[in-house]
Amino acid sequence: xxxxxxxxxxxxxxxxxxxxxxxxxxxxxxxxxxxxxxxxxxxxxxxxxxxxxxxxxxxxxxxxxxxxxxxxxxxxxxxxxxxxxxxxxxxxxxxxxxxxxxxxxxxxxxxxxxxxxxxxxxxxxxxxxxxxxxxxxxxxxxxxxxxxxxxxxxxxxxxxxxxxxxxxxxxxxxxxxxxxxxxxxxxxxxxxxxxxxxxxxxxxxxxxxxxxxxxxxxxxxxxxxxxxxxxxxxxxxxxxxxxxxxxxxxxxxxxxxxxxxxxxxxxxxxxxxxxxxxxxxxxxxxxxxxxxxxxxxxxxxxxxxxx
Numbered sequence: 001x002x003x004x005x006x007x008x009x010x011x012x013x014x015x016x017x018x019x020x021x022x023x024x025x026x027x028x029x030x031x032x033x034x035x036x037x038x039x040x041x042x043x044x045x046x047x048x049x050x051x052x053x054x055x056x057x058x059x060x061x062x063x064x065x066x067x068x069x070x071x072x073x074x075x076x077x078x079x080x081x082x083x084x085x086x087x088x089x090x091x092x093x094x095x096x097x098x099x100x101x102x103x104x105x106x107x108x109x110x111x112x113x114x115x116x117x118x119x120x121x122x123x124x125x126x127x128x129x130x131x132x133x134x135x136x137x138x139x140x141x142x143x144x145x146x147x148x149x150x151x152x153x154x155x156x157x158x159x160x161x162x163x164x165x166x167x168x169x170x171x172x173x174x175x176x177x178x179x180x181x182x183x184x185x186x187x188x189x190x191x192x193x194x195x196x197x198x199x200x201x202x203x204x205x206x207x208x209x210x211x212x213x214x215x216x217x218x219x220x221x222x223x224x225x226x227x228x229x230x231x232x233x234x235x236x237x238x239x240x241x242x243x244x245x246x247x248x249x250x251x252x253x254x255x256x257x258x259x260x261x262x263x264x265x266x267x268x269x270x271x272x273x274x275x276x277x278x279x280x281x282x283x284x285x286x287x288x289x290x291x292x293x294x295x296x297x298x299x300x301x302x303x304x305x306x307x
Contacts, residue, residue, distance in 0.1 A: 004033075005031075005032055005033030005067065006032055006033065006254035007029060007032035007033045007034040007068075007099075007250070007253055007254055008032075008033035008034075009033070010029075010033070010034045010035070010098040010099060010253070011034070011035050011037075011090065011094045011096050011097050011098050011099070012026075012029045012034045012035065012036045012037065012097075012098065012099035012100075012101065012253075013036075013037045013039070013086075013087075013090060013097060013099070013100050013101065013145060014026040014029070014036055014037070014038050014039070014101040014103060015039050015075070015077055015100070015101065015102050015103060015104050015137075015138075015141050016039065016040060016077070016101075016102070016103035016104035016105060016106075016137075016160075017036075017038030017039060017040055017056060017059045017101075017103065018038075018040030018041070018042050018048075018052075018054050018055065018056050018059060019040075019052065019054040019059075019212065019213050019214070020103075020210065020212035020213065020214065020242055021103055021160055021207055021210060021212070021242050021245045021246070022038075022040075022059075022101070022103035022104075022160070023038075023054070023059045023062070023242065024241075024242030024243050024244075024245060024246030025101055025103060025158075025160070025245065025246045025249045025250070026038045026059055026062075026063050026070065026101075026246075027059070027062045027063050027066050027246055028066070028243070028246030028247050028249065028250040029063070029068065029099065029101075029246075029249065029250050029253060030062075030063035030064065030066040030067060030068025030069070030070055031066040031067050031068065031250070032067075032068070032250045032253070032254055033067060033068055034068050034069075034098075034099065034253075035068060035069040035071070035094065036060075036063045036068055036069070036070050036071065037071045037073055037086070037089075037090055038056055038059045038060055038063065038070060038071070038072055038073070039056065039072075039073050039074070039075035039077070039086065040055075040056040040059070040074070040075070041056075041074065041075070041076055041106075042054060042055050042056060043055050043056055043057060043072075043074045044057050046074075048106065049106070050106055050109065050214075052213070052214065054213060055072075056072040056073070056074060057072045059072065060072035073086050073089065077104050077137040077138075077140055077141050078132055078133075078136060078137050078140065080140050080144065083140055083141055083144040083145070084144050086144075087144045087145050087148055090148065091148050096148070096151065096152055097145060097148040097149045097151075097155070098149070098152070098154070098155055098156065098253075099155070099156045099157075099158070099253050100141070100142070100145050100146070100149055100155070100156070100157045100158070101157075101158045101160065101249060102137075102138040102141055102142065102157070102158065102159050102160060102184065102187075103158075103160040104133065104134070104137040104138060104141065105133055105134050105160075105180075106133050107129065107130040107133040107134055107177075107180060108214065110126050110127075110129055110130050110133075110176075111130065111173075111174050111176070111177040112174060113173050113174055113177065114173065116173075117174065118175075119175035119176075122174075122175070122176065126176075127175065127176035128176075130176040130177060130179075130180050131176060131179060131180055131183075133180070134180030134181070134183065134184075135179070135180055135183040135184075138159065138183070138184060138187060139187070142157065142187070142191065146191075146195075149198075149200065150195065150198035150200060153198060153199030153200070154199055154200065155195070155198065155199075155200035155201070156200065156201050156202075156203075156252065156253055156258065157188070157191055157195065157200065157201070157202040157203070158188075158202075158203055158204075158205055158249055158252070159184035159185070159187050159188040159191075159202070159203070159204040159205070160184065160204070160205055160206070160245075161181050161182075161183075161184035161185060161204055161205075161206050162181045162206055162207075163181055163182075163206055163288070164206055164265050164266075164267050164288050165185050165204075165265035166265075166288075167288055167291070167292060168181060168182050168185065184204050185204045185265045187202075187204070188202045188203055188204035188263060188264075188265070189202075189204075189263045191263075192262045192263030193263070196262075199259075201258050201259050201261065201262045202262060202263060203252065203258075203261045203262070203263070203264055203265075203266055204264070204265045204266065205245065205248055205249055205252075205266050205267070205268070205271070206245075206265070206266070206267050206268070206288070207240060207242070207244065207245035207248075207267075207268045207287070208238060208239070208240050208244075208267065208268060208269055208285055208286070208287015208288055208290075208291075209235065209236060209238055209239040209240065209287045209291070210239070210240060210242060210245070211223065211226055211239045211240065211241050211242070212242060215239075219232065219233065219236070223241065226239060234295075235290075235291060235295045237303040238285050238286075238287050238290040238291070238303050238306055238307075239285070239287070240268060240269075240279050240285045240287055241279055241280045241281070243279060243280040244268045244272065244277075244278075244279040244280070244285065245268040247268075247272075247277040247278075247279075248266070248267075248268040248271040248272065248275075248277070251271060251274075251275040251277055252266075252271065255275070267286075267287070267288050268285075268287070269284065269285055269286035269287055269288060269289060269306075270286075272284040272286075273286075283307040284307060285306060285307050286306045286307075287306075289306055290303060290306040293306075294306075
């Protein structure tokens with residue numbers, strides 16, 4: 001491995017890499033030299049239920065342009081046969097898997113956050129769909145992929161969620177959303193025990209207030225003028241680009257001492273302080289710190305103190 005590309009020769013699977021955090025994680029792993037299999041349901045020929053334009057082929061091209069090798073594999077991670085075929089392909093083509101990132105979600109449109117909907121008032125099928133997308137898909141993927149990952153010592157599993165373990169002790173406004181976002185934290189903790197004998201590490205990573213493509217669209221802004229949304233949503237002042245969490249995961253993957261994080265819930269802001277990386281604009285936003293202290297805690301402090 002070279003200093004400039006510490007993940008040269010490493011094979012990664014980023015499940016749920018079509019957009020947002022997953023896409024950025026795939027690209028940053030590629031920038032560090034990894035070969036990245038990126039999966040998702042939206043391709044240039046077919047869109048998922050979300051109806052968004054970003055495609056898994058674009059993600060693979062971005063990975064390659066960043067300096068790695070991007071390989072797009074359209075996959076529905078709720079279909080075990082498709083995931084099995086994906087893992088068999090990685091085994092056939094590479095003979096190894098070093099990094100597994102479970103970033104599968106796509107359930108924000110179901111959550112009804114802010115509407116104070118009680119558990120029994122929500123359609124059961126709608127709630128269970130959230131759990132399928134954010135929990136069951138992760139379990140299927142890990143079950144299929146981990147036998148390949150544990151063949152070699154030093155593997156890394158990254159569960160991606162929304163919120164740290166500390167923050168998520170509070171109710172996340174919706175019964176099913178709360179379960180979906182707490183489950184990856186516990187999955188990483190549980191896997192840290194199961195993976196111990198193989199010399200592998202499992203962690204859960206969360207971005208802060210993420211400026212994903214969908215979030216920018218929701219607020220009617222772009223990455224270039226995102227600050228215009230602060231007038232409507234003051235806490236957006238602490239928002240971070242997906243690049244930030246991408247660099248966080250790449251930093252862990254390149255850290256030979258990453259076992260110290262085994263089983264832990266980590267945030268992009270926390271990891272930036274540890275590893276010294278920055279967001280695309282050179283800042284180091286501590287999104288969860290700002291939300292906890294200022295937005296919810298009432299502390300009189302400028303956002304600049306959390307960048």
